[in-house]
Amino acid sequence: MEYDAQMTHIQKSKIGQNRLIGFCLVAFTLYLIPDIVAAAEHVTTTAIDGAAGLLPAPKPARADYMTVGGMSSRTIIWGLAQMHLFLAAFVLAVPFFVLCIELTGKLTGDKRYDDMAYEFMKISMAAYSFTALFGGGLAIALFLFYPTLMGYLMKVFRGQTLIYALLFLGESVFLYIYFYSWKALRYGNRKWAHMSIGLILNTVGLTLMFIANAWATFMMSPAGVDQTGAITGTVWAATRNPLWNPLNLHRFLANIAYGGAIVGAYAAYRFLSAKSAEIRAHYDWMGYTSNIIAIIGFLPLPFAGYWLMAEIYAYSQQMGITAMGGILAWLFIIQAVLIGTILLAANYYLWCGLGRSERGQHYTPYVKYIAIVIVGGFLVWVTPHSLILTPQELQQLGGPNHKLLGPLGIMPAKNIAVNLMLVFTFLSFQMFYRSSRVATVSWAKQGQMFVVGLYIVGCINIIGAGVYGYFTPTVYKVGASVPQVVSTLSIIVFTGIVDYFMFKGSKKISVQWGRMSTRSQYALFVLPVAFTWLMALMGYIRSSLRTNWHVYTIMKDNSPEAFIPTIGQAGNVITIVTLSFMGLILFIFWLSQLGTTEQASDEDVNPAGGAT
Amino acid sequence: MTLIKVLLFSVLILFSYTFFANILPQVQSDAPEEEPPVAVGEMDQEGQIAWGEKLFTGKGTCALCHNNLGRAPDLLKMDMSTSFPARLADNRYQGVAKAEQGIKAIEAYIRESMVDPSAYVVKGFGKKGSNDTVSPMPKVSGPPISLSETEENALIAFLEDKGGFDISVALPKADDAQAAADEGDDSEEGPAESAEAAIGKFGCAACHNLFESGAEIGPELVAVGKRLSAEDIRQSILDPNQAIAKGFEADNMPGDYSEQMRVSELEMIVEYLKNLESGEAAQ
Numbered sequence: 001m002e003y004d005a006q007m008t009h010i011q012k013s014k015i016g017q018n019r020l021i022g023f024c025l026v027a028f029t030l031y032l033i034p035d036i037v038a039a040a041e042h043v044t045t046t047a048i049d050g051a052a053g054l055l056p057a058p059k060p061a062r063a064d065y066m067t068v069g070g071m072s073s074r075t076i077i078w079g080l081a082q083m084h085l086f087l088a089a090f091v092l093a094v095p096f097f098v099l100c101i102e103l104t105g106k107l108t109g110d111k112r113y114d115d116m117a118y119e120f121m122k123i124s125m126a127a128y129s130f131t132a133l134f135g136g137g138l139a140i141a142l143f144l145f146y147p148t149l150m151g152y153l154m155k156v157f158r159g160q161t162l163i164y165a166l167l168f169l170g171e172s173v174f175l176y177i178y179f180y181s182w183k184a185l186r187y188g189n190r191k192w193a194h195m196s197i198g199l200i201l202n203t204v205g206l207t208l209m210f211i212a213n214a215w216a217t218f219m220m221s222p223a224g225v226d227q228t229g230a231i232t233g234t235v236w237a238a239t240r241n242p243l244w245n246p247l248n249l250h251r252f253l254a255n256i257a258y259g260g261a262i263v264g265a266y267a268a269y270r271f272l273s274a275k276s277a278e279i280r281a282h283y284d285w286m287g288y289t290s291n292i293i294a295i296i297g298f299l300p301l302p303f304a305g306y307w308l309m310a311e312i313y314a315y316s317q318q319m320g321i322t323a324m325g326g327i328l329a330w331l332f333i334i335q336a337v338l339i340g341t342i343l344l345a346a347n348y349y350l351w352c353g354l355g356r357s358e359r360g361q362h363y364t365p366y367v368k369y370i371a372i373v374i375v376g377g378f379l380v381w382v383t384p385h386s387l388i389l390t391p392q393e394l395q396q397l398g399g400p401n402h403k404l405l406g407p408l409g410i411m412p413a414k415n416i417a418v419n420l421m422l423v424f425t426f427l428s429f430q431m432f433y434r435s436s437r438v439a440t441v442s443w444a445k446q447g448q449m450f451v452v453g454l455y456i457v458g459c460i461n462i463i464g465a466g467v468y469g470y471f472t473p474t475v476y477k478v479g480a481s482v483p484q485v486v487s488t489l490s491i492i493v494f495t496g497i498v499d500y501f502m503f504k505g506s507k508k509i510s511v512q513w514g515r516m517s518t519r520s521q522y523a524l525f526v527l528p529v530a531f532t533w534l535m536a537l538m539g540y541i542r543s544s545l546r547t548n549w550h551v552y553t554i555m556k557d558n559s560p561e562a563f564i565p566t567i568g569q570a571g572n573v574i575t576i577v578t579l580s581f582m583g584l585i586l587f588i589f590w591l592s593q594l595g596t597t598e599q600a601s602d603e604d605v606n607p608a609g610g611a612t
Numbered sequence: 613m614t615l616i617k618v619l620l621f622s623v624l625i626l627f628s629y630t631f632f633a634n635i636l637p638q639v640q641s642d643a644p645e646e647e648p649p650v651a652v653g654e655m656d657q658e659g660q661i662a663w664g665e666k667l668f669t670g671k672g673t674c675a676l677c678h679n680n681l682g683r684a685p686d687l688l689k690m691d692m693s694t695s696f697p698a699r700l701a702d703n704r705y706q707g708v709a710k711a712e713q714g715i716k717a718i719e720a721y722i723r724e725s726m727v728d729p730s731a732y733v734v735k736g737f738g739k740k741g742s743n744d745t746v747s748p749m750p751k752v753s754g755p756p757i758s759l760s761e762t763e764e765n766a767l768i769a770f771l772e773d774k775g776g777f778d779i780s781v782a783l784p785k786a787d788d789a790q791a792a793a794d795e796g797d798d799s800e801e802g803p804a805e806s807a808e809a810a811i812g813k814f815g816c817a818a819c820h821n822l823f824e825s826g827a828e829i830g831p832e833l834v835a836v837g838k839r840l841s842a843e844d845i846r847q848s849i850l851d852p853n854q855a856i857a858k859g860f861e862a863d864n865m866p867g868d869y870s871e872q873m874r875v876s877e878l879e880m881i882v883e884y885l886k887n888l889e890s891g892e893a894a895q
Contacts, residue, residue, distance in 0.1 A: 061813065062872050063813050063814045063815050063872070067866060069863065069864065070863045227754050227755065269614065269615075269618060272614045272618070273614045273615075310740075313748075314739055314740060314748065316750065317676070317677055317683065317748050317749070317750075318673060318676060318750065318756065321676050321677075327639055327641045330636050330637060333636070334629070334632060334633055334636070337629070337632060338629065341625075522618075522621055525618055525621060525622055526625060529622045529625045529626060530625070530629075533626065533629050544641075547641070547643070547756075548643035548644065549756065552756070553754065553755035553756050554755070557643070560868065562643045563640055563641060563642045563643055564640065564641035565640060566638040566639060566640045567633050567634075567636050567637075567638060567639075568633055568634040568636075568638050569640075570633065571629065571630045571632075571633025571634060572630060572633075572634075574629075574630075574633075575626050575627070575629070575630040578626055579623070579626065582619075582622060582626075586615070586619075
């Protein structure tokens with residue numbers, strides 16, 4: 001016993017030393033990174049300036065593009081890139097909200113949070129190696145099919161590419177440490193050490209994403225180069241191009257929503273296949289939490305998208321018009337269908353959740369009104385402005401736009417629709433939140449009046465600004481959307497704050513976890529399917545904005561596939577990629593479940609030990 | 613059973629999205645084709661103005677923003693005969709047209725608006741937050757628009773005509789056509805000047821054993837002149853799948869060389885390969 005205790009002490013101190021050394025190494029590396037970048041930049045710019053002067057970007061000829069066995073190079077790249085992005089979005093998002101859940105568990109002392117966070121991590125661990133695999137495959141394919149472009153990008157981003165590789169190594173190291181040290185660093189102050197590792201993991205992960213975003217946005221809005229493509233600025237100048245930060249924010253939020261949706265599907269699957277009420281209750285709670293994570297990530301997403309599109313317009317009006325008023329405009333109708341599906345599914349799940357508590361019934365009568373707003377908003381959003389008509393139909397209609405429905409096809413009507421849909425989705429969530437609480441504070445009545453008043457004023461503002469936008473020129477239409485966004489965000493933020501304080505220390509109503517219909521769980525499958533398809537669609541739109549340029553206005557795409565495919569062709573590719581991803585995710589779910597399955601021994605099967 | 617139900621449900625949703633994407637109007641956007649050369653040498657003033665109008669709605673992409681949607685001043689509706697002189701008289705305007713007089717000042721102002729749009733921004737049309745000091749308009753002389761000076765002149769002629777001014781720009785000369793083509797077209801390399809350069813350009817040695825490349829993906833070409841006639845070689849390049857050499861598979865060689873190659877390049881390659889009878893030249 002004494003020997004064991006000594007050994008444990010020695011092992012602990014060794015672990016402590018190793019951890020200390022590890023932290024020092026990380027700190028030292030992080031400290032050195034700026035110097036490495038600066039040194040790499042200095043060496044390369046000196047070489048460029050000294051030896052060859054300002055070299056313009058290369059102009060690839062048709063013969064510079066390799067084809068393999070008659071396959072479409074672009075489709076191969078498209079598929080690999082999309083798979084890598086799906087997986088990367090998932091594995092970057094999970095540690096972020098896992099850390100938040102872990103912190104909640106620590107602060108509330110509720111062990112269930114910690115168990116759930118660990119289970120989320122377990123799923124993402126299996127996905128991590130596939131992310132790296134597809135990332136490697138993508139890199140090889142890019143150098144094979146687009147060597148000139150990749151050569152140029154390497155010259156522009158120089159030492160940053162090595163930093164990226166280093167960070168990838170760091171991501172792996174911290175991910176494994178974070179996961180495998182979970183149980184060793186579970187209680188007391190050790191938990192804070194564990195969360196610190198999680199924080200470093202998330203910092204490294206986000207930096208990785210930001211670097212990759214810099215490469216993607218440089219191709220859309222090049223910076224740090226002159227108009228011939230000659231490198232005139234630093235790596236930082238190329239990184240901080242006009243679209244970098246809008247894309248960073250958009251992807252960060254989208255990742256959270258996407259990660260939440262996928263783990264929600266996992267919880268729903270486990271719920272449906274659960275054999276006991278206890279397990280069903282656990283996965284019901286997990287599914288609910290995942291849905292909330294998805295909604296939290298999703299609600300501000302349209303505004304981040306709005307910022308991205310505004311910056312695209314500011315960078316190049318032509319690019320903006322291509323997106324919103326040109327060949328890609330129809331894609332936003334598909335986007336409306338997808339987002340409408342997501343909101344309907346998320347709301348439906350929340351409405352079903354009202355049945356978990358007795359007080360939830362109190363809110364049920366309001367559901368039909370919320371449903372009317374959401375479905376109505378969805379229908380407005382999918383209404384196109386101009387229709388493709390036969391001459392006879394054109395004559396009957398009296399023009400390409402319907403007299404009554406035509407106005408619903410333009411931005412002001414759609415802005416009203418999308419803002420109201422978001423506001424009422426938040427209302428659904430708020431109703432569920434309140435269904436398990438009774439406010440006991442003295443100012444509950446005033447608080448309630450404030451919340452209702454804010455909803456009414458906000459909705460009037462959203463509708464009023466939209467109607468004003470309809471009657472004003474295009475420039476003011478865009479301006480009118482700002483007060484709408486402010487109204488929506490104000491409702492969400494201020495009523496959320498009031499609710500938090502109003503229900504702090506409130507009387508708790510028992511919630512019957514597991515009391516959910518089978519049908520409600522299918523709503524949790526709709527979310528990841530629609531999200532995955534939506535992500536791929538938006539990726540297609542973003543890439544298509546460059547039209548026939550690899551690097552917009554700098555390097556033309558002279559490959560045989562320098563065209564924007566039709567919506568149908570794109571839809572087919574997106575579906576194939578989504579199906580592949582779904583297959584992979586199911587495999588990952590199965591792996592996670594396999595890890596918890598234990599074969600019964602002979603003694604367990606036959607405790608008496610008797611032969612049959 | 614749960615897994616199958618979930619799978620079927622998810623696939624059904626996926627296919628409904630795919631179906632929707634396929635029933636919408638299907639348009640493929642090809643890379644802009646090089647416009648056929650304009651016969652500038654024979655162009656009179658009317659022709660130049662008409663060409664300018666075509667550029668306004670076409671290659672110049674001006675009509676994308678200069679329309680009635682309010683993104684930029686509506687040049688087709690506004691009265692340029694009064695607004696252009698008023699802008700030149702504006703205290704905020706300090707551009708190059710200040711040094712000119714009369715119609716030459718108008719010409720300088722229009723040209724400056726096209727090649728340096730931020731030199732003077734009409735109130736209310738600047739980039740957000742720039743207080744009308746930065747224009748959102750791209751320089752028409754640079755990519756992606758890349759108008760040549762001759763094309764800029766045609767646009768100026770169109771706008772001057774629209775504004776009721778005299779036409780101040782010169783008519784294009786015959787040699788402007790080549791200059792415009794050289795300036796505007798940066799999408800393709802010129803024709804290869806020798807057979808070796810053409811073979812290098814199309815990467816033949818990457819698959820065929822040529823110039824000691826040792827490649828074995830396609831049949832070796834070291835002494836191809838002994839085996840094939842000039843007509844056969846030509847046919848093999850233009851339609852590689854018509855006859856496949858023993859031991860090799862179809863569809864390995866690109867089938868679009870008839871579109872990629874110029875006639876001169878094809879003939880140089882055919883002649884070069886035809887002369888490869890001993891294999892010496894290929895070494």
